[in-house]
């Protein structure tokens with residue numbers, strides 16, 4: 001297999017992002033709060049503006065994993081005002097045929113490095129309790145359960161578990177995240 005690359009999405013790449021995100025919602029409807037039906041109605045301008053971080057005045061890291069120029073994974077890091085100490089992780093997805101090759105872990109490492117560089121003390125996410133692969137991914141990365149279970153969506157039988165991971169050590173940054181930056185070389189897509 002060729003080496004996958006992790007890149008930062010910009011508004012110019014909205015079509016690539018749209019294709020990967022809609023694939024993820026179609027492929028894994030129980031993994032996300034949003035649905036394919038909701039997002040497939042978004043206009044091109046809305047897809048584009050999602051990635052226009054300056055226009056939205058947000059601090060976020062939208063990532064795509066690419067293999068041979070095709071999107072095979074997505075994840076976002078997102079810092080919501082006013083709590084600038086927490087980096088949230090959203091939209092984590094890896095294409096089914098490329099799972100088990102460390103792509104999700106690499107996406108997490110990039111977000112971790114970014115969160116530390118932004119001065120965050122915590123990463124946070126929510127994972128569907130029945131999603132064994134994702135629960136294992138986050139546990140093995142260092143996340144722990146925090147807080148009450150919540151409904152995936154209003155009225156859903158599926159529940160999500162909030163999880164957090166502390167980011168408090170410069171040593172952790174240099175030993176782990178910088179190593180991953182060397183490998184994955186996240187950079188802006190043009």
Ligand SMILES: CC(C)(COP(=O)(O)OP(=O)(O)OC[C@H]1O[C@@H](n2cnc3c(N)ncnc32)[C@H](O)[C@@H]1OP(=O)(O)O)[C@@H](O)C(=O)NCCC(=O)NCCS
Pocket residue numbers: 028031032091092093094095098099100101102103104105106126127128131132133134136137138140
């Ligand atoms: C969860 C998901 C993102 C994992 O992506 P991936 O690239 O296959 O994961 P990685 O190869 O980086 O695996 C990292 C770790 O996750 C865990 N893991 C991944 N897949 C697993 C599986 N099928 N069963 C059990 N554990 C699994 C393991 O601990 C693994 O570490 P190891 O390989 O050292 O054992 C992927 O299965 C996916 O996209 N699922 C559908 C969407 C989704 O559920 N997203 C999460 C939303 S919160």
